[in-house]
Amino acid sequence: MQGDTKHLSPYVYFDERLCIGCYHSVRVCPTRAIRIRNQKPLHFHEHCIGCGECIRVCPTGAMRAVTSELTALEKDHISVALVSPVLYSQFPGIMPEDVLNALRRMGFQHAADMSYFLEMFQCAADEFIARNRISHQAPWPLISPVCPVVVRLIAFQYPSLLPHILPIMRPVALMAREVIRRIIARYGVTKEAITLYYINPCPTKMSPERLTFHHEQPCIDKVLGINDVYPELFGLLEKMQKGDRPDLPPDQFSYGVTGHSLIWGMSGGEIAGMKSERTLAVSGLKETIAYLEKIEMGLFQDLDYIEFRTCPEGCVGGTLTGIDKYLSKNFIQKAMLNMGLKKRVCQDEILCLYDEGGFQAKSSLAKLAQRFAAQKKPLSIRELSEIDNILEKIKGTDCSACGAPDCKTFAEDLVRGKASMEDCLFMKKAQ
Amino acid sequence: MSSLKKIFPVNKKDFIHAGEASIYVKNLLKSLQIDPKIIRRASICGYEGEMNVIMHGGEGSLFLEINPDKVTLDISDNGPGIENIELAMKQGYSTASERYRELGFGAGMGLPNMKNNSDEFAIESEKGKGTRVQMVFYTGGGGHAG
Ligand SMILES: Nc1ncnc2c1ncn2[C@@H]1O[C@H](COP(=O)(O)OP(=O)(O)O)[C@@H](O)[C@H]1O
Numbered sequence: 001m002q003g004d005t006k007h008l009s010p011y012v013y014f015d016e017r018l019c020i021g022c023y024h025s026v027r028v029c030p031t032r033a034i035r036i037r038n039q040k041p042l043h044f045h046e047h048c049i050g051c052g053e054c055i056r057v058c059p060t061g062a063m064r065a066v067t068s069e070l071t072a073l074e075k076d077h078i079s080v081a082l083v084s085p086v087l088y089s090q091f092p093g094i095m096p097e098d099v100l101n102a103l104r105r106m107g108f109q110h111a112a113d114m115s116y117f118l119e120m121f122q123c124a125a126d127e128f129i130a131r132n133r134i135s136h137q138a139p140w141p142l143i144s145p146v147c148p149v150v151v152r153l154i155a156f157q158y159p160s161l162l163p164h165i166l167p168i169m170r171p172v173a174l175m176a177r178e179v180i181r182r183i184i185a186r187y188g189v190t191k192e193a194i195t196l197y198y199i200n201p202c203p204t205k206m207s208p209e210r211l212t213f214h215h216e217q218p219c220i221d222k223v224l225g226i227n228d229v230y231p232e233l234f235g236l237l238e239k240m241q242k243g244d245r246p247d248l249p250p251d252q253f254s255y256g257v258t259g260h261s262l263i264w265g266m267s268g269g270e271i272a273g274m275k276s277e278r279t280l281a282v283s284g285l286k287e288t289i290a291y292l293e294k295i296e297m298g299l300f301q302d303l304d305y306i307e308f309r310t311c312p313e314g315c316v317g318g319t320l321t322g323i324d325k326y327l328s329k330n331f332i333q334k335a336m337l338n339m340g341l342k343k344r345v346c347q348d349e350i351l352c353l354y355d356e357g358g359f360q361a362k363s364s365l366a367k368l369a370q371r372f373a374a375q376k377k378p379l380s381i382r383e384l385s386e387i388d389n390i391l392e393k394i395k396g397t398d399c400s401a402c403g404a405p406d407c408k409t410f411a412e413d414l415v416r417g418k419a420s421m422e423d424c425l426f427m428k429k430a431q
Numbered sequence: 432m433s434s435l436k437k438i439f440p441v442n443k444k445d446f447i448h449a450g451e452a453s454i455y456v457k458n459l460l461k462s463l464q465i466d467p468k469i470i471r472r473a474s475i476c477g478y479e480g481e482m483n484v485i486m487h488g489g490e491g492s493l494f495l496e497i498n499p500d501k502v503t504l505d506i507s508d509n510g511p512g513i514e515n516i517e518l519a520m521k522q523g524y525s526t527a528s529e530r531y532r533e534l535g536f537g538a539g540m541g542l543p544n545m546k547n548n549s550d551e552f553a554i555e556s557e558k559g560k561g562t563r564v565q566m567v568f569y570t571g572g573g574g575h576a577g
């Protein structure tokens with residue numbers, strides 16, 4: 001890493017030399033973790049939930065995602081690529097199997113396809129819903145555990161909704177567990193000899209200790225953004241199109257991509273493969289927040305399950321993709337027509353595993369929520385009145401010139417002693 | 432003694448802004464860090480009250496007062512009023528039209544829920560004049576409310 005680049009949070013690198021002190025990131029941050037002071041950003045990194053919005057809007061590239069760098073794959077390790085289905089949609093017109101083969105040409109011993117585990121997850125989710133509709137134990141609606149930004153947003157801003165998160169292991173964790181099991185069985189090695197790379201479009205799933213934030217044992221060793229591998233894959237796939245096809249034996253981890261797995265990358269793709277009909281798919285950060293606010297007020301209890309994705313249009317709109325989300329969507333919709341929506345999991349097997357506790361997520365979200373809560377100092381009634389009075393005075397235009405995302409945040413900073421009235425342009429003019 | 436008073440306009444048929452006042456109230460209570468269970472009860476009541484003004488009422492408002500020991504919600508409107516309050520308070524009683532029911536409203540649980548979720552509940556209404564619902568939630572005065 002270059003000299004002046006620093007870890008802003010577990011999810012974001014910040015390069016001060018590239019920063020021009022603009023307000024773009026200040027305004028989009030959902031946890032209001034950024035201010036501008038003396039033309040330089042001030043980051044409350046402990047408030048970062050890794051949504052990637054700042055990375056998306058930064059005009060100079062000063063904010064970047066933290067990913068494991070794709071250095072030469074370690075020779076003495078068995079390197080396995082765990083592939084998010086979004087990767088296939090980055091290469092319109094190319095068969096998913098070819099994408100997996102190209103990854104193996106890049107040097108991964110195996111490239112594992114996630115389709116089967118998505119089906120497993122959906123089946124287990126349906127089972128949990130059905131059982132709890134009878135036992136009345138879970139609060140409604142249940143919330144999908146899949147999007148890591150959503151679960152962290154809940155831990156940060158809506159801790160009372162933590163019990164709504166479906167306590168089923170996420171597909172990537174189910175996948176990692178199975179891949180490790182089969183590699184150990186096949187090669188007779190220990191877990192230490194295996195390196196699992198997760199290739200996905202999201203800046204928030206990075207590194208094992210961060211993975212524990214949402215639900216499961218850390219199984220994944222390294223995480224790569226799709227954009228980290230995109231250029232090389234693109235080149236290899238072009239060669240393959242021209243007939244330069246290596247003679248690769250079939251990979252035991254290619255489960256056969258179905259329409260169900262392709263559609264997973266789009267908003268609505270998760271619930272499309274579920275039996276429950278009282279479901280809803282919501283995508284986008286603002287939209288997600290609006291819904292969480294209402295669930296917290298007791299609304300939507302007649303729904304079973306809500307799939308949330310904070311990225312627009314779902315994971316195809318992730319921060320670390322290779323192509324535009326609408327192009328991916330278009331490809332997915334066309335490819336689905338050819339592939340169909342067949343399912344392969346055996347329901348009885350899933351139920352057995354379910355009853356053995358094989359899907360139970362060990363969540364560390366409650367701990368995370370406590371950590372977040374510890375950073376939030378409560379305001380008193382007097383301070384809340386003061387905030388109101390200040391807002392009355394400055395007549396909020398939310399211009400951000402003070403360096404805060406909006407007037408309300410500025411007023412709160414002021415009351416907390418973290419800003420001064422002179423920072424407000426409106427008050428300066430009035431004087 | 433410190434107290435915070437705030438008033439939010441709520442108007443009939445304004446479905447676009449439905450729930451905004453209650454969300455605002457909820458977030459104020461959250462920044463005071465009072466018991467989440469009380470926040471949940473108060474925001475459910477605020478929302479039901481808001482929806483009643485929007486669906487059945489007229490021009491109105493949600494008035495909030497936060498004191499160290501209690502939170503008061505006072506929701507009133509100058510709409511058509513309620514002819515038979517006792518009937519309106521019954522679970523499942525609703526005059527909402529089919530159209531509202533298709534949107535998921537009009538289960539007739541609003542007023543009963545408000546009564547059940549508040550520590551003090553009062554409703555007054557006069558036909559042709561309007562309706563007023565007052566609810567109090569005791570917060571115990573602990574924590575940082577003071
Ligand atoms: N603000 C109001 N103005 C006029 N009528 C009201 C008002 N609030 C409630 N009502 C009447 O009381 C009935 C019961 O209210 P509620 O229990 O909230 O059920 P719902 O709103 O689902 O109909 C309503 O259908 C309506 O006839």
Ligand SMILES: [Mg+2]
Pocket residue numbers: 479482483537539540541542
């Ligand atoms: Mg009602």
